[in-house]
Structures are given as C-alpha cells and as structure tokens.
Amino acid sequence: MTQGLLALGIQELGLDLSADNIADLETFMREMSRWNRVHNLTAIEGEDDSIRLHLIDSIAVLPVMRKYLKASSPAIADLGSGGGLPAIPIALVESGWNLTLIEAIRKKTAFLQHIRGKLGLGNTEILSERVEAVAIQRPAQFDAVISRAFTNLARFLELSMPLLKPDGLVFAMKAKRADEEMQAVNPRDWHLIADEPLHIPNLSVERRLLVLSPVRKSPPLMLDQ
Ligand SMILES: C[S@@+](CC[C@H](N)C(=O)[O-])C[C@H]1O[C@@H](n2cnc3c(N)ncnc32)[C@H](O)[C@@H]1O
Numbered sequence: 001m002t003q004g005l006l007a008l009g010i011q012e013l014g015l016d017l018s019a020d021n022i023a024d025l026e027t028f029m030r031e032m033s034r035w036n037r038v039h040n041l042t043a044i045e046g047e048d049d050s051i052r053l054h055l056i057d058s059i060a061v062l063p064v065m066r067k068y069l070k071a072s073s074p075a076i077a078d079l080g081s082g083g084g085l086p087a088i089p090i091a092l093v094e095s096g097w098n099l100t101l102i103e104a105i106r107k108k109t110a111f112l113q114h115i116r117g118k119l120g121l122g123n124t125e126i127l128s129e130r131v132e133a134v135a136i137q138r139p140a141q142f143d144a145v146i147s148r149a150f151t152n153l154a155r156f157l158e159l160s161m162p163l164l165k166p167d168g169l170v171f172a173m174k175a176k177r178a179d180e181e182m183q184a185v186n187p188r189d190w191h192l193i194a195d196e197p198l199h200i201p202n203l204s205v206e207r208r209l210l211v212l213s214p215v216r217k218s219p220p221l222m223l224d225q
Contacts, residue, residue, distance in 0.1 A: 009201025058086035060198045074143035080150035135162040146171040153181035172210040
C-alpha cells in the first residue's frame with residue numbers, strides 16, 4: 001500500500017510544512033517515479049514509499065542548515081544532484097534560498113528542467129555540467145555546498161573548495177562511515193564545525209550531517225630584512 005508523506009511521518013521533522021509544500025513534494029515524487037520507470041533516472045529502487053523515504057532523508061537536513069546559514073537568501077550548490085536530491089525538496093520548502101543543481105548526465109538534467117518548470121521553481125538553476133567545470137566558471141560564488149551520495153568526503157571537499165565564498169559552509173550528508181572519512185580530511189584545510197545526528201522518521205539507519213568550513217589561510221608574513 002502506498003502511504004503519503006504525512007503517513008511516513010514527515011511532520012515529525014518539525015519543519016512546519018504547509019499543505020502546498022506537502023502537495024509539491026508529492027508531485028515531485030510522483031514525477032520522479034514516473035520518469036524513473038521510463039528513463040531509469042536514479043538508482044533509487046522499489047515502491048513509491050521507498051522514494052518518499054529518500055525525500056524525507058533529504059529534507060531532514062533543513063533544521064541544521066537553518067541553524068548554520070546566516071545569509072537570508074543563501075546561494076547553495078548541490079553537487080551531483082541526480083534526480084534532484086536534496087536540492088529540489090530544499091528549494092520547495094525554502095523558497096527564499098537559491099539552489100544551483102550541478103549534474104553531469106543530460107537525461108537527469110532534462111528531468112530536473114522538467115520538474116523546475118512543473119513546480120515553478122524560480123529559485124533553482126540547473127547546470128548540465130561537470131562540477132569541475134563549474135568550479136572554473138563560478139569561483140567563490142556559493143554560501144554553501146551540499147551533496148547526497150555524490151562521492152567520498154575528501155573528494156567532495158576538494159570539489160567544493162573553489163566554489164565556496166571565503167566564509168562558506170559545506171554540508172556533508174553521511175551515514176556511519178563519517179568518522180572513517182574524516183580521517184582522510186586535512187585539519188589544516190577544513191574545520192569540522194558540527195557533526196549533527198539526524199532523526200529520520202521510519203528509518204532506523206544512522207544519518208549525520210557534517211558541517212565544515214575551509215580554514216582561512218593567512219597571507220605569509222612579510223618580515224623586514
Ligand atoms: C549516486 S548519484 C546521487 C544523486 C542524488 N544526489 C541522490 O541523492 O539521489 C550521484 C550523481 O552524481 C553525478 N556526478 C558524479 N560525478 C559528477 C561530476 N564530477 N560532476 C557532476 N555530476 C557528477 C552522477 O551523474 C550521479 O547522477
């Protein structure tokens with residue numbers, strides 16, 4: 001039996017979602033499920049309920065993002081957006097935030113453009129590019145970078161660095177392996193600001209959101225000769 005987002009406990013996240021938010025999130029899920037059947041869009045398998053749980057997983061990061069983002073209309077890049085997680089649900093709920101979805105595979109960005117039009121998501125832009133190319137075209141333009149199931153933490157941070165403003169933040173959605181992945185991160189390059197456990201209703205697996213910022217590099221001291 002297919003359950004709606006409400007039945008899966010989305011309200012337990014404490015996000016104060018409106019009826020319009022819920023309806024838009026349901027539309028997004030329905031479209032993803034429909035495109036998935038035809039275009040094999042994402043690796044997400046199973047019934048609609050499973051797709052809904054992926055969506056809830058994506059918006060569970062919002063309370064933590066709200067806590068750490070200081071700008072009122074932050075520019076946020078989602079690296080390797082795939083079918084739009086987590087950027088589309090975030091953009092739907094946070095209409096004042098600007099989301100840039102970066103995805104290399106064209107059939108996926110075709111879906112993202114479709115959903116952008118269908119839901120009237122004027123606060124999103126879709127870039128059909130490799131992240132490495134965007135880093136060159138758009139240096140230091142983002143208040144934050146996020147990704148879900150994109151790559152390992154060290155590589156994600158390496159790709160995020162050129163995109164971030166000097167005081168920008170990285171939000172890394174992680175499961176249990178986060179500690180292991182942190183070992184590969186150079187503390188001279190990154191501060192771990194927070195490691196927040198996430199509670200996902202109806203999902204027993206562990207989820208965490210790491211918040212990191214690049215270490216400011218002081219200019220070298222000019223000593224008198
Ligand atoms: C496992 S999927 C995850 C998709 C989505 N974030 C989610 O959670 O469902 C990873 C996505 O990253 C994209 N990707 C991988 N490397 C990339 C790169 N260097 N630039 C842009 N997209 C990339 C892939 O095409 C794929 O769609």
